[in-house]
Amino acid sequence: EAGVAQSPRYKIIEKRQSVAFWCNPISGHATLYWYQQILGQGPKLLIQFQNNGVVDDSQLPKDRFSAERLKGVDSTLKIQPAKLEDSAVYLCASSTGLTGELFFGEGSRLTVL
Amino acid sequence: DQQVKQNSPSLSVQEGRISILNCDYTNSMFDYFLWYKKYPAEGPTFLISISSIKDKNEDGRFTVFLNKSAKHLSLHIVPSQPGDSAVYFCAASGNTDKLIFGTGTRLQVFP
Numbered sequence: 001e002a003g004v005a006q007s008p009r010y011k012i013i014e015k016r017q018s019v020a021f022w023c024n025p026i027s028g029h030a031t032l033y034w035y036q037q038i039l040g041q042g043p044k045l046l047i048q049f050q051n052n053g054v055v056d057d058s059q060l061p062k063d064r065f066s067a068e069r070l071k072g073v074d075s076t077l078k079i080q081p082a083k084l085e086d087s088a089v090y091l092c093a094s095s096t097g098l099t100g101e102l103f104f105g106e107g108s109r110l111t112v113l
Numbered sequence: 114d115q116q117v118k119q120n121s122p123s124l125s126v127q128e129g130r131i132s133i134l135n136c137d138y139t140n141s142m143f144d145y146f147l148w149y150k151k152y153p154a155e156g157p158t159f160l161i162s163i164s165s166i167k168d169k170n171e172d173g174r175f176t177v178f179l180n181k182s183a184k185h186l187s188l189h190i191v192p193s194q195p196g197d198s199a200v201y202f203c204a205a206s207g208n209t210d211k212l213i214f215g216t217g218t219r220l221q222v223f224p
Binding site: 004035040041042043044045048055056091093100101102103104105106107 | 117119122145147149154155156157158159162202204206211212213214215216217
């Protein structure tokens with residue numbers, strides 16, 4: 001069974017530039033999550049999708065972050081414009097919604113200079 | 114407001130001995146708890162979980178204990194192996210499948 005796929009693995013940009021991350025969840029997983037993990041901290045939920053609808057985006061900085069999950073499968077997370085404090089690993093995860101277990105991708109490491 | 118806390122940022126244990134990783138939570142609505150393990154440059158992987166209706170769950174070398182009255186859970190690894198060296202995250206969820214993570218404990222198992 002293929003795992004959660006994310007790209008790019010690494011991205012370096014300057015502040016005020018934009019960046020986009022892509023995630024393809026495990027086939028059949030209805031729920032998709034984007035987490036932000038800043039160095040030394042635990043993952044923090046940014047947004048949760050159930051199929052192509054948003055369940056929770058209360059922690060998403062909506063003035064600069066946006067995410068979509070068209071067709072209820074893969075998803076993109078965009079940051080525009082980026083700030084220095086956005087430097088983090090962006091983790092995508094998916095789940096069936098039945099067991100409570102999330103399956104994570106390898107993450108996309110963003111460095112903002 | 115840190116709802117899930119792991120107060121020990123690091124732990125060093127000799128191979129073959131027991132590793133005990135601790136986690137505290139503040140939200141009494143949490144009813145499902147998980148431990149994730151993370152190697153460098155990889156995403157977290159699920160290790161073991163426990164529902165609030167239980168106080169213990171065991172899977173091979175890994176056992177999770179839950180003390181609801183103290184809002185505390187712990188992960189025991191016996192015997193510890195060098196391959197267990199990783200960052201361990203405690204996570205909790207309530208009536209949704211949204212997971213709240215702790216800050217992690219870095220475990221190092223030395224020979």
